[in-house]
Structure formats: structure tokens, C-alpha cells
Amino acid sequence: MELKRAAEGEKGFEKVFAFLRERLLAGSLKPGDRLISERELATLLGVSRPIVREALRALTVLGIVEIRDRIGTVVTRPDVSVLNDFFTFALAQQADMLDDVMQARVAIECQAIRLACERANIADFERLQRTLAKIGETIDEADAGGMADFEFHRAIVVASHSETLTVLHSSMAGLLTHSHRSRRELVQAFPSMKTYLIDDHRRIFDTIIARDPERADATLRKHFAIGDEYRRRAVVGDIDKTSDKTSASR
Amino acid sequence: MELKRAAEGEKGFEKVFAFLRERLLAGSLKPGDRLISERELATLLGVSRPIVREALRALTVLGIVEIRDRIGTVVTRPDVSVLNDFFTFALAQQADMLDDVMQARVAIECQAIRLACERANIADFERLQRTLAKIGETIDEADAGGMADFEFHRAIVVASHSETLTVLHSSMAGLLTHSHRSRRELVQAFPSMKTYLIDDHRRIFDTIIARDPERADATLRKHFAIGDEYRRRAVVGDIDKTSDKTSASR
DNA sequence: GTCTGATCTTGGTCAGACCAGTATGCTAAC
DNA sequence: GTTAGCATACTGGTCTGACCAAGATCAGAC
Structure with missing residues (x-):
């Protein structure tokens, strides 16, 4: 019954x-x-x-x-927004999950860049080139800079030509943009970061051009690690001159 | 009004x-x-x-x-089943997405194993050990073997102690179990596969024990690559002795 | 004090109705 | 014969009010 x-x-x-x-x-x-x-x-x-x-x-x-x-x-064709909605809700109730999501993001992107090395076409290269240039242009702006950063990383995922990876990546976009932005706010704090941001992204771009999956993965992973390091240093109070910046956005 | x-x-x-x-x-x-x-x-x-x-x-x-x-x-606390539903529907209408999902799965697991190397505790090791043993025990059974295979991989993700990765991974579980199972059906076809399955999982386990993220990632990645290779060979008709097996389950 | 049952409330569902536009076909004008 | 125009039969979007079954609650009986 x-x-x-x-x-x-x-x-x-x-x-x-x-x-x-x-x-x-x-x-x-x-x-x-x-x-x-x-x-x-x-x-x-x-x-x-x-x-x-x-x-x-x-x-x-x-x-x-x-x-x-x-x-x-x-x-309709299955849409991304579902995952987007889900993650939005899911993360809203577990704020501590943000760090976790970053890990997932790293996972997605590192796999994506491997595929990108194999599958990227001219259009993808051009998009990467464009977004890379944008990063250089907006290096001193927090908002635009964060956006450019995100666009570059998104271009990598798009270049993987994997629908699923793209979907997963963009579903975390909302959360990641914040991290991109806050990273940019650290630029004023760490002059060395300007070099890091530009050169590192350039290096990543080169690995895709070279179609070297292993090096691409490793480079991208290192990129994230360095970003983490900067953020960690900022948290422990290694910043002195721009304490207003950081406190303002929090 | x-x-x-x-x-x-x-x-x-x-x-x-x-x-x-x-x-x-x-x-x-x-x-x-x-x-x-x-x-x-x-x-x-x-x-x-x-x-x-x-x-x-x-x-x-x-x-x-x-x-x-x-x-x-x-x-309620956000549940994974949503993603499961989504992937199920999405897959039904875009069969080519399966390969794509596999890529995402690789991404998740490779990131997970890196984290697992850092975060795995005794309980995780024991679970891995158990599931590893199970793989050996059920090596000749398609269903149980596929399940054991899946359980081992799941144990890796669980050992990463990342909620998000776990969620993502299990959301693709429904689709992956099929792939695990079909892989097991190839065991009879390729005697060498038996060795591959047992030894390879053992090697993966060892890398986690050694807490060597780089080697773990590489080993796991190679594991997937070899699996793909077997599957490819099966598809192109490299099997002769057990054609009944494969045709029966298809 | 405990048990019991009436009542309130909740979700689950239905039937019928109205609105506002779309699609279509038929008529009437050219 | 062709086409412009309009009436009509759809479609989704919504509301109202109603009924049912069963959990929750509390008053009253024991």
C-alpha cells in the first residue's frame, strides 16, 4: 500500500x-x-x-x-541557470563553503586549460588575447580589473569547448567575481602584485598557445597558489598603507 | 484594484x-x-x-x-539530487554530453585527490583501504565490481573534505556508475585489465598515503587515460572472445 | 494526571471562470 | 486571384471558492 x-x-x-x-x-x-x-x-x-x-x-x-x-x-536545451540557482542558494546558507568553491573552481579551470590546449581555435586565442590585454589596461581599477581578470579565466574555460565545464564554472561565477574584485583591491597594497597579475596571466596564455597541457595546468595552479598567498598575507595584516581600502569593502 | x-x-x-x-x-x-x-x-x-x-x-x-x-x-539543506536530476535530463537530450561530464569528473577527482593528500585522516585511509580491497574481491563481477570501483573513487573525494567537490562528484554519480559498470564488463575481454584495475587503484592509494599531491594527480589522470584507452579499443572491435558479453548488455 | 475526541489547520486537489494576447482562418474588399 | 481585416478559437496567467484527509491542538471526560 x-x-x-x-x-x-x-x-x-x-x-x-x-x-x-x-x-x-x-x-x-x-x-x-x-x-x-x-x-x-x-x-x-x-x-x-x-x-x-x-x-x-x-x-x-x-x-x-x-x-x-x-x-x-x-x-528547451538544458540550461545553465539551474546550477546557478542551486549554487546560489546552497552557498547562501553555508558561507564557509566559499573556500570550498574556490577549490572546485581550481579543479574546473585546471581541467579546462588542459582541454583548451588541445581544442582551442583561433577565435579562442583571440578572445584570450583580448581579455589578457584588458587585464593590463585595467590594472589600476578594482571593478574593471576584477572583471577583466574573470573574463580571462572564463575565456580559458570557454576554450576548453566543454559545455559541462563551462556550466559549472559560470555557475560559480557570482561567487568568484567577488574574489576577483577583492584581489584587485590588494593591488594598491602590494606593488609587486601588479607584475604578478600581468605576467602570470601572460604566462598562462603562453602555455595555451604552446599547447602544453602539463605546463598549462601547473602554471595555472601556481597562479592560484600565489593569489592565495597574497590574500593570506593581506589577512594577517601585512598591509599598512591601504587599510582604508580593505576595511571599506568589508 | x-x-x-x-x-x-x-x-x-x-x-x-x-x-x-x-x-x-x-x-x-x-x-x-x-x-x-x-x-x-x-x-x-x-x-x-x-x-x-x-x-x-x-x-x-x-x-x-x-x-x-x-x-x-x-x-532544507540544499540537496545534491537536483544536480542529479539536471544531469539526467541534460544527458538524455545531449548524449554527447557524457564525454563532457567525464571531463568534469576527472577535474573534480584530480583536485580532490590533491586535497586528500593534505587532509586525509585515519578514517579516510581506512575507507580507501576497504574499498580498495573490495575492488580486488569483486574483480570478476560486473555489478559489484563497478560499484566497488565507484566507491573507491568516491572515497577519494570524501577524503578531500571538500563539501563542494563531494557534491559535484556525487551529482554525476548516476552517470558514472554506468561507465564504471561497462568498464567492468570489459574485464573478461581484456585479461590485462584485471591487473590494470587492481594495480592502478593500488598505486593511487599509495600516492595518497605518501601525501604526494603531484604524483597523486598524475597517477589518477593516467588511470583515467588508460581506462579511456581500454574503452576505445573495445569500441573499435578489438574484442573477439566475449562478443556475447558486450552485445548482451548493450 | 491521563486519555479521548472535536476542531482547527495544513497540504493536495479540483472545477470553473475571467483576462489578455496569439494564431488562424474566413470573409470581404481590391 | 490576391490580399487586407477581423472574428474566433486557441494559449498561458490567474483567481475564487470549495472539498478532502490527516496531523496538531486543546478542552473536557474519566
Whole structure:
């Protein structure tokens, strides 16, 4: 009695969701397809329209389907925003997870740069070149600089031509931009950092151009390690001249 | 009559969802908290109950909230299953994504093993030891063997003591178990694989014991590469003696 | 003090209705 | 014959009000 999985014992929402999931997974519903109307779906499955809407809304947040006002519901290509939403919520409730996410970010990027070495094309190189130049131009600006930094790293991931890696990386973007920005705020504190930021990114770029996965990975990893070191030094109070900067943004 | 169209431009579902998201992200709604009833929420936000249910259902599939029948809606700790669902759907519609996910898996695990070298404790070592032994014991069984293989790799990630990495890794678990299993089916085809499976995992284990991140990463990476190679060879028809095995499971 | 049952509340669901635009087809004008 | 125009049948978006089943609660009986 407790498990009525046998028949169509599922009730309401589950029934509709299962019905749609089945078609989706089986492939009889492919991206671009238009679902039958909510009303039809309701009568077809013997449930009310609000229930159907619940199921459709569920699929919407999963990025599988898109409800278009007055048009209909269409199957979409799986979207990134789901992971984005999830991480946003998940991290909001566990702030200590930020350091953890950084680790995941390192993981993603190091793998991405390996793939980038193999798969990057001219367009990717150009994008990397552009973003690299941007880093040099915005070296003295916290916001723009942080953005440029992020764009460069994103370009690496994009160059991996891996949808999954890109998705994972961008889903952490929101959290990472902050770290990029705060790193830039340290530039004024550590003059040496200016060199580090420019040269290091340049070195990373070179490894991709050279298509040397091992060296790319190692260089990128070192890049992160040095960044950590700077941040650590800042935390322990190695800064004196720009204490206003750091305190202001915290 | 149309109250609040002016203020909160969002309509219906968006309004409720935004309202809840705000509280969730701000932290005023923490895991374990019970939300106000659907009816109250409806009147509070000036929408109908079905709309509120849509929003709650959306949060449910995101694993942020749990609707308990006749009890209420409570905030839960973000769950991995969302990612699982997502990948399942995403994969069904883009089969080529599997290879992509494998790359992400490699990324996660290689980062995890590095952390594991630093952070693994006695309990982690014991778990690794246990799962390693299991691999040897179940070397001739496809199902149990695949499971043991997976458990070992999971133990590595767990030993990294990184929540995020663990979450990401297990979210791909559903897909990976299949790959683990199919790999095991190749054991009969390639006698040499038996050695590969046992010795290679042993080597990986040793690197963690030695707390040598670089070697661990490299060894694990090579492990995956060899696995890929076996799979590639199987695909191109390098198997002759056990064609029944492979055709049966496909 | 404990047990029991009525009542309140909660989620789960339904039916029917209205609105606002879209899509379509049919008519009427050119 | 072609096309401009409009009526109509859709679609999603939403609301109202209602009923059910079962957990939660508390008053009253024992």
C-alpha cells in the first residue's frame, strides 16, 4: 500500500511530472518540441490544471522546458541557470563553503586549460588575447580589473569547448567575481602584485598557445597558489598603507 | 484594484519566488525553519494559492525546501539530487554530453585527490583501504565490481573534505556508475585489465598515503587515460572472445 | 494526571471562470 | 486571384471558492 509505484498510483504532481520525465528521457520529447496545452495535459492525465502547472513550473526551474505566455510550453536545451540557482542558494546558507568553491573552481579551470590546449581555435586565442590585454589596461581599477581578470579565466574555460565545464564554472561565477574584485583591491597594497597579475596571466596564455597541457595546468595552479598567498598575507595584516581600502569593502 | 502592479513589477509566480528567494538568500529563512502556510503566503503577497504552490514546488525541485503533507513547508539543506536530476535530463537530450561530464569528473577527482593528500585522516585511509580491497574481491563481477570501483573513487573525494567537490562528484554519480559498470564488463575481454584495475587503484592509494599531491594527480589522470584507452579499443572491435558479453548488455 | 475526541489547520486537489494576447482562418474588399 | 481585416478559437496567467484527509491542538471526560 505504501508503495504504489506498481500502477500509476502516483498522485497529482508526481503523475504529471513522471509522465513528462518519461517522454523527456525517452527522447520522444526533444528540444524545440511544443507540448500539448495545459488543459489537454490536465484532462489527459486526469488532473487539474494547477497541478499541471506545478509540474511544468518544476521542469522550468530545471531548465528543461520553457513556458511561453500565450504560445505554449516548449522543450528547451538544458540550461545553465539551474546550477546557478542551486549554487546560489546552497552557498547562501553555508558561507564557509566559499573556500570550498574556490577549490572546485581550481579543479574546473585546471581541467579546462588542459582541454583548451588541445581544442582551442583561433577565435579562442583571440578572445584570450583580448581579455589578457584588458587585464593590463585595467590594472589600476578594482571593478574593471576584477572583471577583466574573470573574463580571462572564463575565456580559458570557454576554450576548453566543454559545455559541462563551462556550466559549472559560470555557475560559480557570482561567487568568484567577488574574489576577483577583492584581489584587485590588494593591488594598491602590494606593488609587486601588479607584475604578478600581468605576467602570470601572460604566462598562462603562453602555455595555451604552446599547447602544453602539463605546463598549462601547473602554471595555472601556481597562479592560484600565489593569489592565495597574497590574500593570506593581506589577512594577517601585512598591509599598512591601504587599510582604508580593505576595511571599506568589508 | 490592481494593487501593487506599480511597486513590484513581478507578476504572480515571480513575485512569490522572488520573495522567498530573498529571505532564503538573506538568511532570514534558514534550514529547519517552517514557512508560513500557503494560504497565509497567498494573502500576504496578494496572489492565489495555486501560484504559491508553483513557487514552493519550484523551490522543492531545487532542493531548497520540502513540502510536507499536512505539516507545512520547511527549509532544507540544499540537496545534491537536483544536480542529479539536471544531469539526467541534460544527458538524455545531449548524449554527447557524457564525454563532457567525464571531463568534469576527472577535474573534480584530480583536485580532490590533491586535497586528500593534505587532509586525509585515519578514517579516510581506512575507507580507501576497504574499498580498495573490495575492488580486488569483486574483480570478476560486473555489478559489484563497478560499484566497488565507484566507491573507491568516491572515497577519494570524501577524503578531500571538500563539501563542494563531494557534491559535484556525487551529482554525476548516476552517470558514472554506468561507465564504471561497462568498464567492468570489459574485464573478461581484456585479461590485462584485471591487473590494470587492481594495480592502478593500488598505486593511487599509495600516492595518497605518501601525501604526494603531484604524483597523486598524475597517477589518477593516467588511470583515467588508460581506462579511456581500454574503452576505445573495445569500441573499435578489438574484442573477439566475449562478443556475447558486450552485445548482451548493450 | 491521563486519555479521548472535536476542531482547527495544513497540504493536495479540483472545477470553473475571467483576462489578455496569439494564431488562424474566413470573409470581404481590391 | 490576391490580399487586407477581423472574428474566433486557441494559449498561458490567474483567481475564487470549495472539498478532502490527516496531523496538531486543546478542552473536557474519566
